[in-house]
Amino acid sequence: MKKPGRKAAEARKAPAGRRGRQPFRELKYCSRCCMPETQEGITFDEMGICQACQSSEQKIHIDWVKREKALRKILSEAKAKAGDNYDCIVPISGGKDSTFQLHVLVKVYGMRPLAVTFSHNWYSRTGWRNLQNALEKFSVDHVMFTPNRDLVNRLARKSLEAIGDACWTCHAGVGAFPLRVAVCYRIPLLVWGESIAESSGRASYRKPVHTFDRDYFTKVSAKLSADQMVSDGITRRDLLPFQLPSYEEIEQAGVRGIHLGDYIFWDDERQTEFVRDTYGWKETEIEGTYKGYKSAECIMPGMHDFTCYLKRGYGRGTFHACMDVRCGLLTREEGFDLASRYDSERPDALDYYLEITGMTEDEFYRVMEKHRLPELKGVGIPVKKRKRKIREKILPYPLQVTGDEAGS
Numbered sequence: 001m002k003k004p005g006r007k008a009a010e011a012r013k014a015p016a017g018r019r020g021r022q023p024f025r026e027l028k029y030c031s032r033c034c035m036p037e038t039q040e041g042i043t044f045d046e047m048g049i050c051q052a053c054q055s056s057e058q059k060i061h062i063d064w065v066k067r068e069k070a071l072r073k074i075l076s077e078a079k080a081k082a083g084d085n086y087d088c089i090v091p092i093s094g095g096k097d098s099t100f101q102l103h104v105l106v107k108v109y110g111m112r113p114l115a116v117t118f119s120h121n122w123y124s125r126t127g128w129r130n131l132q133n134a135l136e137k138f139s140v141d142h143v144m145f146t147p148n149r150d151l152v153n154r155l156a157r158k159s160l161e162a163i164g165d166a167c168w169t170c171h172a173g174v175g176a177f178p179l180r181v182a183v184c185y186r187i188p189l190l191v192w193g194e195s196i197a198e199s200s201g202r203a204s205y206r207k208p209v210h211t212f213d214r215d216y217f218t219k220v221s222a223k224l225s226a227d228q229m230v231s232d233g234i235t236r237r238d239l240l241p242f243q244l245p246s247y248e249e250i251e252q253a254g255v256r257g258i259h260l261g262d263y264i265f266w267d268d269e270r271q272t273e274f275v276r277d278t279y280g281w282k283e284t285e286i287e288g289t290y291k292g293y294k295s296a297e298c299i300m301p302g303m304h305d306f307t308c309y310l311k312r313g314y315g316r317g318t319f320h321a322c323m324d325v326r327c328g329l330l331t332r333e334e335g336f337d338l339a340s341r342y343d344s345e346r347p348d349a350l351d352y353y354l355e356i357t358g359m360t361e362d363e364f365y366r367v368m369e370k371h372r373l374p375e376l377k378g379v380g381i382p383v384k385k386r387k388r389k390i391r392e393k394i395l396p397y398p399l400q401v402t403g404d405e406a407g408s
């Protein structure tokens, strides 16, 4: 586990006078961690403690041995039914959870999964390497879908206007493609990684989201269906990769999704160390946070988290600080300092975003202003310049491989 001392030292770099204080005095924050009331789906108990904090306490009291037995049963039933087919689908991106999911399924339970990847077409160099490394280390068959770059660029623009972040392509594709493969290959079981109860704040271990249904990703992340994204310059036909199978198709194939984190004790930091030391998974530098493992496969997480900050007043720095506060690595005050320091950094990824969409920076901020939550209307949201460029190149991976970086 990372040394708390280092993080605490970094936290102390917050501007004097602001140290230890919540980033926006206009917002209500969880009384235990650093999450503001503007997080989607957040609820507080009578003590003002958020659901993710409640979840982290419930985790300690869960009978994980019993849960693991339930997992074993689900997997062995899937295996028994599979015959000559794959035992399950494992949707992977190349992130740390992907390697961990494959470890659990292949090495611990002896499953024969089909790995399925929806590519956002924004792979980072480190992420591409991690994905290929996992496929090699576990010898799994793999299906990948990549929408064309022109469409990805057009959708990036439409996405910001429609849902206030640039990532609809990924949200919708990650939801749709594994389901399409499940129906097409007749593999009913999908095994996802982290539990929704872990830190999303949308559920807790005692109040789980029982049904992982067809529309789950549309509801929680994509917000809009493929049909709702049809607009000038984006046709229904363009959006075929994002169409979900019908309810009948899902029912006929008996598709069911589970999250490993509902059955085995989830510990992001420990699992990151485990996949790094055991399988050579690599962290990288990620904009907007002090941890190097979340969305390491993508060149655009800085953009995603910066838009969240402009809309809701918190970004990935807050999110990660909350995780560290919950497990006792940071005090709440140190968490606030890290949040203030990282969330407000203008990401380098914004330059790439403006380039691929043809938007000006003023236009970008105007669009984001429209998505700002009512709690933050009229509130000054500080934005700081980054001091230096990040290590990861913010360029489409094919351009990095060919060296044709100027696009000539």
Ligand SMILES: [Zn+2]
Pocket (backbone or CB within 6 Å): 030, 031, 032, 033, 034, 035, 049, 050, 051, 052, 053, 054
């Ligand atoms: Zn909390």
